[in-house]
Amino acid sequence: MFYGIEFDGKHSYKDFGLTISNQNIGNPSKVKIQESIPFSNAKYDFSEIYGEQGYDERTLSYTFNVAYREKAPDFYIYQTEILRWLMTPNRKTVLKDDRIPGYYFLAEVVTGPDNEFKFVGGSLTVNFTAYPFKIAELREGNDIWDTFNFLLDYAQDTNFNVVGVLETNLYNAGVKKVYPKIIASSEMQIVLGNRTYTIPSGTTESYDFSLIPGENKIKILGTGSISFEFYKELI
Incomplete structure (x- = not known):
């Protein structure tokens, strides 16, 4: 080959x-x-x-x-x-x-x-x-087990159903900040650190909302489904 x-x-x-x-x-x-x-x-x-x-x-x-x-x-x-x-x-x-x-x-x-x-x-x-x-090449939260790398990858959910308030974590396994694409079925609010972000219904891509390397604790307020699409970047 x-x-x-x-x-x-x-x-x-x-x-x-x-x-x-x-x-x-x-x-x-x-x-x-x-x-x-x-x-x-x-x-x-x-x-x-x-x-x-x-x-x-x-x-x-x-x-x-x-x-x-x-x-x-x-x-x-x-x-x-x-x-x-x-x-x-x-x-x-x-x-x-x-x-x-x-x-x-x-x-x-x-x-x-x-x-x-x-x-x-x-x-x-x-x-x-x-x-x-x-x-x-594969977005975070994918469930393709054959390609999973125990040293570089992180198993996590990036799709959520929210009724009222949901507290969860998003893990950025890369070495730099990422700016996820957020897809929401209805308007929601996300609390990350000391900031609150209003997410409209539909697809949102913004440099205002970012995930730092490692664990990101978030709180989601609203009712409906929401997903985060992002890809890790490594040296």
């Missing part, structure tokens, strides 16, 4: 016959905002001033073995097809790595072929600039 990547809906091996000779899934660095105190060795760290630690983008690097073509024109057409596949997206696009099942990256090839693409001895090296975190 040959591993590869799926990017912009096409697979490196299945669609282009490219095999991977080397890969490097780079890790993101923290963005630190620090200020020195005059006449002191101490520093203040403002990196979490907006509620969480920020991270730089990460680099995903792959070196592919390029399949041999007997005739030069065929090789250059083949080369052009590969470059068109990699360079066409003008924004971060879903990238799935066969060796990291259950997660995907959001990535884009930014640097042009002159610098990053090198056809030397039948090989091609490409660097993707990616969103700092890999994102789970």
Whole structure:
């Protein structure tokens, strides 16, 4: 079995016959905002001033073995097809790595072929600039047991029937805040921490309501059904 990547809906091996000779899934660095105190060795760290630690983008690097073509024109057409596949997206696009099942990256090839693409001895090296975190393909609260990971996953309910008042927990198993999509059958209120959020009937997506990593204790007031759709993000 040959591993590869799926990017912009096409697979490196299945669609282009490219095999991977080397890969490097780079890790993101923290963005630190620090200020020195005059006449002191101490520093203040403002990196979490907006509620969480920020991270730089990460680099995903792959070196592919390029399949041999007997005739030069065929090789250059083949080369052009590969470059068109990699360079066409003008924004971060879903990238799935066969060796990291259950997660995907959001990535884009930014640097042009002159610098990053090198056809030397039948090989091609490409660097993707990616969103700092890999994102789970399955929403939290899914009941697919075959894919459950005891180290990374958390078994929980994210769909609730409410009659009056319901106190429950939502667990964000990722490393950053998530902003769930909330689907409610009627208007409800959610108490999280010291804030109360009014949730209208229908689907709500807002940056006002977020779940921090770990346990989030919530109180739901109203009558009807409500569900929370969110996906964990890991480094």
